[in-house]
Amino acid sequence: MKADDWIQRYENSIMNTFGRPQTVLARGAGCFVWDEDGHQYLDLLGGIAVNALGHGHPNMVKALTAQIQTLGHISNFFASSVQIEAAEKILQIVEPGGAPEGSRVFFANSGTEANEAAFKIVRARGARLAAENPGEPPRTRILALENAFHGRTMGSLSLTYKDAYRAPFEPLPARVEFIPYAMAALERAFEGERGRDIAALFIEPIQGEAGVRPLSEHFLRLAREMTAKAGALLVVDEVQTGMGRTGTWMAHHAAGIIPDVVTLAKGLGAGFPVGACVALNQEAATVLGPGMHGSTFAGNPLAAASVLTTINTIEEEGLLANAREVGEIWSREIIALNHPLISEVRGPGLLLGIGLTTPLAKPLAAELFRQGFIVNAPDTFTIRLAPPLIISAPQTRMFTKALPEILDQVAHDVEMQVSQGKPVGERREGSHHV
Numbered sequence: 001m002k003a004d005d006w007i008q009r010y011e012n013s014i015m016n017t018f019g020r021p022q023t024v025l026a027r028g029a030g031c032f033v034w035d036e037d038g039h040q041y042l043d044l045l046g047g048i049a050v051n052a053l054g055h056g057h058p059n060m061v062k063a064l065t066a067q068i069q070t071l072g073h074i075s076n077f078f079a080s081s082v083q084i085e086a087a088e089k090i091l092q093i094v095e096p097g098g099a100p101e102g103s104r105v106f107f108a109n110s111g112t113e114a115n116e117a118a119f120k121i122v123r124a125r126g127a128r129l130a131a132e133n134p135g136e137p138p139r140t141r142i143l144a145l146e147n148a149f150h151g152r153t154m155g156s157l158s159l160t161y162k163d164a165y166r167a168p169f170e171p172l173p174a175r176v177e178f179i180p181y182a183m184a185a186l187e188r189a190f191e192g193e194r195g196r197d198i199a200a201l202f203i204e205p206i207q208g209e210a211g212v213r214p215l216s217e218h219f220l221r222l223a224r225e226m227t228a229k230a231g232a233l234l235v236v237d238e239v240q241t242g243m244g245r246t247g248t249w250m251a252h253h254a255a256g257i258i259p260d261v262v263t264l265a266k267g268l269g270a271g272f273p274v275g276a277c278v279a280l281n282q283e284a285a286t287v288l289g290p291g292m293h294g295s296t297f298a299g300n301p302l303a304a305a306s307v308l309t310t311i312n313t314i315e316e317e318g319l320l321a322n323a324r325e326v327g328e329i330w331s332r333e334i335i336a337l338n339h340p341l342i343s344e345v346r347g348p349g350l351l352l353g354i355g356l357t358t359p360l361a362k363p364l365a366a367e368l369f370r371q372g373f374i375v376n377a378p379d380t381f382t383i384r385l386a387p388p389l390i391i392s393a394p395q396t397r398m399f400t401k402a403l404p405e406i407l408d409q410v411a412h413d414v415e416m417q418v419s420q421g422k423p424v425g426e427r428r429e430g431s432h433h434v
């Protein structure tokens, strides 16, 4: 059946929350995927920073097959050896040299759920402190950054900045204070007595959905210093940036800080849906006691096997170094194109944002797709690249070589459309694919 026929069936059966799919994919291998019409695409988005090992990695196929044949799901009335090993492995990589004594993992099934768990830790700690210190102001103020993205469930949505995501669901369960990304604004938020009612600050080391915008190491260090001084928790959302994506296990490692809580998902299972909320000190790790939080699926043996396989394979195949080296070559080569429509390339490792000088990103992403490259446009000025960590420099070069001509073509098409008064970014037929 043709992709378009499948899309018709999609539209008649699946709720329209994602818009019309670009195509219907049929299979994948390594860094490539094919759609139902047989078109091949170089996957430079990796399921939005998820498919760290590419598609169909033999280690993952073997591990998940063996696990489902042995023990697939058991509920959290029971533990499994693979779940315990996965948690131990996360604790080894979440900080250089291992997590501090007393650290613990809560498994979740997605990024938003990992952040919900962190949110509950923050709230429950605030309530505990209020009970223990009746004279103190209650720790209920929660801070996040402007343009933050922490997920779509109601708690995580409260931490997410974009009004279009929030507005239909007001009132949200928590009133979060959004501060601009500026050292002075951070200092102001914690100033004097004001710091004493802050429960937590949530940050992403690189704001991925906001267009791959890295926070500076100075800012991360100041965030750690301010929260520590005020007795507030620092929650670092590494859902998109963690698991080797930036060339270190976690993006915050570059700043040398230890947060109180780190949240993970996306690359954690390299395609299997799994998340984790990691508390990095005894206080945060013991706030949630039996019965205070839970999930039927969380940390099941299949999810745990995907975590173990992901971490082991990243180690065995040297993928942290690969992400660093290929990412650096790639950004250098894109910059070296010296194309007038490219202003900069942001981000370390294999989480890159190509900054454009004009708001062409949406039609550009659409044309790149038609020409066989999967990327996305988190905003109108940015193309995001987040390919599998196994990608090679020659594979990235396929994209870099094709980019200037596609950019020129899109700029020309958009100019024509604008001059004819047509809406920009419409689908054009007659594509070819790599």
Ligand SMILES: Cc1ncc(COP(=O)(O)O)c(C=O)c1O
Pocket: 110, 111, 112, 113, 115, 149, 150, 151, 152, 204, 208, 209, 237, 238, 239, 240, 265, 266
């Ligand atoms: C930083 C960050 N946090 C949380 C999420 C939500 O993750 P999920 O879509 O798995 O719920 C995302 C997803 O893009 C993200 O980038």
